[in-house]
Amino acid sequence: MKYPAVLSFNDIFPQLDAFDTIIDARSESEYALDHIPGAINCPVLNDEERILVGTTYKQVGSFEAKRIGAPLVAKNIARYIDTLFADKPRDWKPLVYCWRGGNRSGSMAHILAKVGWPVVQLDGGYKAYRAYVAAALENPPALSFRVVCGTTGSGKSRLLETLDAIGAQVLDLERLAAHRGSVLGHLPGEPQPTQKMFETRIWDKLRRFDPSKPVFVESESKKVGNLRVPDAVMERMRASPCIALTLSRPNRVRLLMEDYQHFCADPSSLNAQLDHLVQLHGRARIDAWHEMAEGGRIPELVDELLVEHYDPAYLRSIDRNFVQYPQAQVLELGDIGKEDFLAAARSLQSAAM
Template sequence: MPLPLTDDFRSIVLQARPLIDVRAPVEFEKGSFPTSTNLPLLNDEERRLIGIRYKEAGNSEAVKLGHKLIQGEVKAQRVEAWQSFVQQHPDAYLYCFRGGQRSKISQAWLAEAGITIPRLKGGYKAFRNFLMNESLRISSETAPVIIGGRTGSGKTLLIHQLENAIDLEGIANHRGSSFGRFSTPQPSQIDFEDRLAFALIRYEAAGHRQLVIEHESHNIGRVYIPKPVFDNFQKGSLIILETPLEERVQITFDEYVTAALLEYGSRFGENGSKQWFDTMDGGLDRIRKRLGSERYLSLKSLLANAFKRQQANGDTEAHKAWIEILLRDYYDPMYDYQISKSPLPVLFRGNAEAVLDFVKQGKKS
């Protein structure tokens, strides 16, 4: 009796179905799906050796080597790992790269252990192609409302209040500026693209009339929005969130200092504050040429002195001084220039309350 196959990729996205990725760890790290867990049939070294045998002697000999390497206790451990996962996630599917030998073997070994689990038809490659095609289609069928505004205006805070918004910076795990790194790394480019596709498919399935995104450049940190999708986003309209400088300083301070210090402390313990300082200091280094020598050195000094005060008595208020200068003298002129050159039509300008009301009215119409 043949073991079950499925290519109902949309249901995987909408149901957040757990997936077992039986590819080698090196393949998983390059790109995987948001709901997948890597429980490999072959580790990296085993995959390398089998690959060499395949090139030298063909598929039959490579399969023989695979069975020789994965037998006895090694096989038992891998089957046990899959069994444990399926017991916790009985609705799981599994896949390899093309839905070929590795997933077939894994599926068969599980069946021998009394567990029937579907595998993805076409494997990782087919599901990935589906996601990329859906990203392109959905983004081409919606002209989004794009929330713009000067740095620190609270754009991300605003879109989190909307059900029909996609947080591109959240998907990219980056705040979108030279100082935007989190303590955890960004996803790989492939992972970012897959996460964006999941978000677009879920947005469409929810039946929303209007997609809302934040005004982003092509790149968000070191990942980038695929050009065809980015070009589709650029067919939308712009709403400018206007927030006073004093409020923007506080929003930036809350996010980049208070929240970031807690995040870094949670990850790095006692060394967290120093790791955070190095990230902020490195952000200044990355824009040194654009700041100019005098302003760069002044901001470096303000940051260093604020950090010394923070280390001495826990008071972080002094960080607002360099934040204000950076917003007013660097980010504001740059953003104003970009907006003046933007081809996006401006639909509306206003404070957070007015923008929320405008967007929600547009959603209803």
């Protein structure tokens, strides 16, 4: 094969995991929005340089823009070869892509091939990859989902984490979305990914699952925080067999107190989130909940939120959206210790084998 080889993503996909390095040659801001899983960012033009070249192109012309851009591109590629790629052997096989598979990835692929490495360039660039992912999520693989249902605080996320730890197949949408899925679900210090990155993470998980084994997933709504679960994935989930996870209300309060310690330390942050519920519960009730938070009565507040808000909303949603929930396998947790979740996870894994 002649290098650089320019291949479509359809041709690349079967060998995607065989590349030694996947190089995203776009700018750092483009990379941050979404990228091929596992790719490293080596901007041929960084954000500042890209603005300079683009402005020159619009205001002066193509030739002047290329004259300014060429030494920047050459300098950046040379730096990567001198640093990141200096120790790569002759048979090192990288995949390179940019936005449309044009000048940026073409320049890098050309120079890497001249060095002697068997480099592949993605024809159509990120846009071609993104089109592939979007199409794949419209028709996801035929996986056997097992939907873990349960009211807020019943331990669904902890059960999924434990299942994952013992080797079961798990699609943890909340982890992929960096959000716990409720009005209080924002994770401090961890922003949610973009919608495209969320979909990339889902696609990457789905493609790696063994169709002969079950995939455990939580009974999410269509949105996890600000992100939307792809429609076809949600439809498959909602049509799947369910597991009804149960835990006593006092233990649910204990679990939520552990999971949401950041709100206990900062009642003002909790109250700001509770303000989103004014339309549902009225100003008077929200003010009463504010007083509980400010007075340190967090366990009492959590219990009241479960009774007045979370449980009614969750039960309505489950009955409406998950058609096999009436026939759900009941799984009762006696406590919230690690051994309790481990026993529950092992029982589910054994039953699925």
